[in-house]
Amino acid sequence: MTKASNIAATTKTIVKKHGRDKSALIAVLQDIQEAFNYLPKDALKAAGKSLGIPFSRVYEVATFYNAFSLKPRGEHIVKICMGTACHVRGAAAIQDKMERTLCIKPGETTPDNKFSLETVNCVGACALGPVVVIDTEYHGQVTMNKVDKIIGKLKEEGAQQ
Amino acid sequence: MVNLTVDGKNISVSEGTMLLEAIRGAGISIPTLCAHEAVSRSGACRLCVVEIKKGTRTRIVTSCLYAAEEGLIVDTKSERVLNVRRLVMELLLARCPESDVLKKLAQELGVEPQARFVADTDKGKCILCRSCVRVCEEVVGVSAIGLFARGSHKTVGTAYNEKSDVCIGCGACVYVCPTGHIEMISTGDKRKIWGRTFKMQPCDKCGKYFAPVDQLKFISKKTGVPLSELTVCTECR
Numbered sequence: 001m002t003k004a005s006n007i008a009a010t011t012k013t014i015v016k017k018h019g020r021d022k023s024a025l026i027a028v029l030q031d032i033q034e035a036f037n038y039l040p041k042d043a044l045k046a047a048g049k050s051l052g053i054p055f056s057r058v059y060e061v062a063t064f065y066n067a068f069s070l071k072p073r074g075e076h077i078v079k080i081c082m083g084t085a086c087h088v089r090g091a092a093a094i095q096d097k098m099e100r101t102l103c104i105k106p107g108e109t110t111p112d113n114k115f116s117l118e119t120v121n122c123v124g125a126c127a128l129g130p131v132v133v134i135d136t137e138y139h140g141q142v143t144m145n146k147v148d149k150i151i152g153k154l155k156e157e158g159a160q161q
Numbered sequence: 162m163v164n165l166t167v168d169g170k171n172i173s174v175s176e177g178t179m180l181l182e183a184i185r186g187a188g189i190s191i192p193t194l195c196a197h198e199a200v201s202r203s204g205a206c207r208l209c210v211v212e213i214k215k216g217t218r219t220r221i222v223t224s225c226l227y228a229a230e231e232g233l234i235v236d237t238k239s240e241r242v243l244n245v246r247r248l249v250m251e252l253l254l255a256r257c258p259e260s261d262v263l264k265k266l267a268q269e270l271g272v273e274p275q276a277r278f279v280a281d282t283d284k285g286k287c288i289l290c291r292s293c294v295r296v297c298e299e300v301v302g303v304s305a306i307g308l309f310a311r312g313s314h315k316t317v318g319t320a321y322n323e324k325s326d327v328c329i330g331c332g333a334c335v336y337v338c339p340t341g342h343i344e345m346i347s348t349g350d351k352r353k354i355w356g357r358t359f360k361m362q363p364c365d366k367c368g369k370y371f372a373p374v375d376q377l378k379f380i381s382k383k384t385g386v387p388l389s390e391l392t393v394c395t396e397c398r
């Protein structure tokens with residue numbers, strides 16, 4: 001399947017799953033992001049069309065929430081918590097270390113499409129600070145060493161595949 | 162009918178009348194930017210604030226969105242109202258320092274730019290009132306534009322800042338915009354708006370270019386009137 005027809009077909013299935021209900025727009029966008037790791041423009045257009053929502057309105061919603069990304073993201077999404085508790089426990093140093101390890105800044109993706117770096121404000125696990133969330137896994141009390149270990153492991157996993 | 166007091170004057174208005182209309186009907190002026198008769202209300206500019214009193218409690222409300230109530234006591238010029246309005250004006254001015262409309266309004270209200278509010282340089286003249294988006298959706302019915310992102314990044318435009326394929330070039334957004342933010346350039350047989358160039362239709366009788374061809378096509382499709390009957394301008398009709 002070509003990329004474009006894959007986007008169209010996947011979007012169609014997702015919209016159908018939500019009963020073509022206008023009020024399910026956010027849920028539809030979440031599913032699209034789950035499928036592609038970001039919100040492709042063609043998917044937004046297709047979703048709007050089949051839900052009967054103007055493209056401009058869909059784009060309003062897609063740009064409103066930080067959880068939605070309009071840019072393709074890497075296979076692994078690394079989120080560094082910058083909340084108050086993590087901040088006082090050295091989140092800035094962890095961010096610096098992570099940036100040097102992955103060679104990217106927050107909001108960017110590595111050239112091999114493996115990692116995207118993001119910063120967030122409190123993930124609700126303050127007692128574990130500084131916290132780094134990778135995909136759905138929470139890493140607490142992160143240190144410089146731990147950054148090397150976690151990222152090293154993920155890189156290895158990729159190499160084995 | 163509902164009876165209320167505005168600045169000490171007893172007035173009565175029909176049920177459902179907004180305070181703004183009630184107050185203006187009593188001959189008292191209230192500054193507004195975002196309330197436009199063509200679109201539903203957003204309460205975005207906050208300039209129309211007044212103080213209301215119910216029993217012993219007083220409160221600041223936006224008069225354009227507050228329906229008149231029996232026995233309500235409204236003050237449009239209290240110190241509190243003027244303070245709130247001045248602050249709102251100062252913030253609007255800091256957002257759009259280039260807007261002549263805002264500059265003039267500020268002068269009328271005796272407001273000057275404040276050093277404590279750093280002036281924006283990237284917002285143009287847009288105060289994010291959403292009137293343009295509403296007219297495009299509610300009146301024109303195409304929803305070509307929207308307000309994107311949020312907070313200090315919020316901007317008006319077309320999705321992805323690209324040419325919209327549903328825009329018909331009618332210029333209704335330009336017409337309702339209170340500050341003149343939206344740029345529409347008409348030169349002879351062409352009109353440019355939101356990054357798209359539209360071909361204009363000359364009037365069959367006087368030859369004047371009067372509307373984008375796409376707009377006439379849209380009207381024809383909506384009303385069923387053949388396009389050939391729409392190619393005469395309103396003055397020659």
Ligand code: SF4
Nearest residue numbers: 287288290291293338
């Ligand atoms: S462009 Fe004008 S009408 Fe549209 S939101 Fe901005 S100020 Fe309001």
Ligand code: FES
Nearest residue numbers: 081083086123125
């Ligand atoms: S501040 Fe990081 S989890 Fe709360």
Ligand code: FES
Nearest residue numbers: 204206207209225
């Ligand atoms: S006129 Fe009431 S908020 Fe703008």
